[in-house]
Amino acid sequence: MATHVTWRAGGAAARAYYPVDLDDLALFLASLRHDEPLLFVGLGSNLLVRDGGFPGTVVFTRDALKELRHDSDGRVYAEVGVSSPKLARYCASCGLSGAEFLAGIPGSFGGALAMNAGCHGAEVWRFVRKVLMVDRQGNRVERPPADFTVGYRHVGLHAVCDEWFVGAWLDFPRGDSQLARSRMRELLDARAASQPLELPNAGSVFRNPPGDHAARLIEAAGLKGFSIGGARVSEKHANFIVNPDSVATATAIEMLIDHVQASVKQKFGVELQREVRIVGVMA
Numbered sequence: 001m002a003t004h005v006t007w008r009a010g011g012a013a014a015r016a017y018y019p020v021d022l023d024d025l026a027l028f029l030a031s032l033r034h035d036e037p038l039l040f041v042g043l044g045s046n047l048l049v050r051d052g053g054f055p056g057t058v059v060f061t062r063d064a065l066k067e068l069r070h071d072s073d074g075r076v077y078a079e080v081g082v083s084s085p086k087l088a089r090y091c092a093s094c095g096l097s098g099a100e101f102l103a104g105i106p107g108s109f110g111g112a113l114a115m116n117a118g119c120h121g122a123e124v125w126r127f128v129r130k131v132l133m134v135d136r137q138g139n140r141v142e143r144p145p146a147d148f149t150v151g152y153r154h155v156g157l158h159a160v161c162d163e164w165f166v167g168a169w170l171d172f173p174r175g176d177s178q179l180a181r182s183r184m185r186e187l188l189d190a191r192a193a194s195q196p197l198e199l200p201n202a203g204s205v206f207r208n209p210p211g212d213h214a215a216r217l218i219e220a221a222g223l224k225g226f227s228i229g230g231a232r233v234s235e236k237h238a239n240f241i242v243n244p245d246s247v248a249t250a251t252a253i254e255m256l257i258d259h260v261q262a263s264v265k266q267k268f269g270v271e272l273q274r275e276v277r278i279v280g281v282m283a
Helices: 022-031 084-093 100-104 109-115 177-194 214-220 250-268
Strands: 013-017 038-041 047-049 054-060 068-070 076-079 128-135 140-143 148-151 154-157 163-170 231-233 277-279
Touching: 022 128, 022 163, 038 163, 047 250, 068 084, 076 084, 076 109, 084 100, 084 109, 084 177, 100 177, 109 154, 109 163, 214 250, 231 250
Parallel strands: 013 054, 038 054, 047 277
Antiparallel strands: 068 076, 076 163, 128 140, 128 163, 148 154
């Protein structure tokens, strides 16, 4: 999985599946045994697979679930394999505003949808009007936002069942395409100036605690530049852990995450919550 996640570290998956389209995915899910572990992966940001690997099937959505359209009712439908920046550009081309923040979110729309990704004061679920899910039997289910608990970097389905996002209908207001493109350029320039985009990373590692910023706490704890096994707290942005030269193992990255959490807790009494997802088994 090291070649499929943006941290460039991690063990192997037992099986990999590349659907052709949504119909193919539904048939595949219906053919699996009921207890098969499943992991849906888009562009691999915000994800760490432990060095012992993932003991199940990884479903790669990025090359298949890419439908993107502007419906007659004004809503935009996007499948989860579409990249968030592409969705932002598409909305601008359709004369819509409000989606510009998506240009600064790395990874696929599926990941952004699953974690209510956001930046610059905007979040994905502010614009969600309906989502399309698929379950283990390959059935497709449309659900309104009321079926979910949505919060800061968190989305949870009220019902206890195995379902995965495959698409969503989004409602953005009409706007000026030129202004939207200009805003996207401003956001991307700001991102490049403040984040270590030139090094393998997974985006922000921790959620911002209420009334504060994780980066400020990590920097105040003296952890900028701190390294374990090649994984390093970025000197450019303390809430990023980078993997220069892709030499760090997933174990080293996870150890560094744990060390940052423990240090901030000891110094400030604040329990940082991970924003990145860690899956798989230890080596």
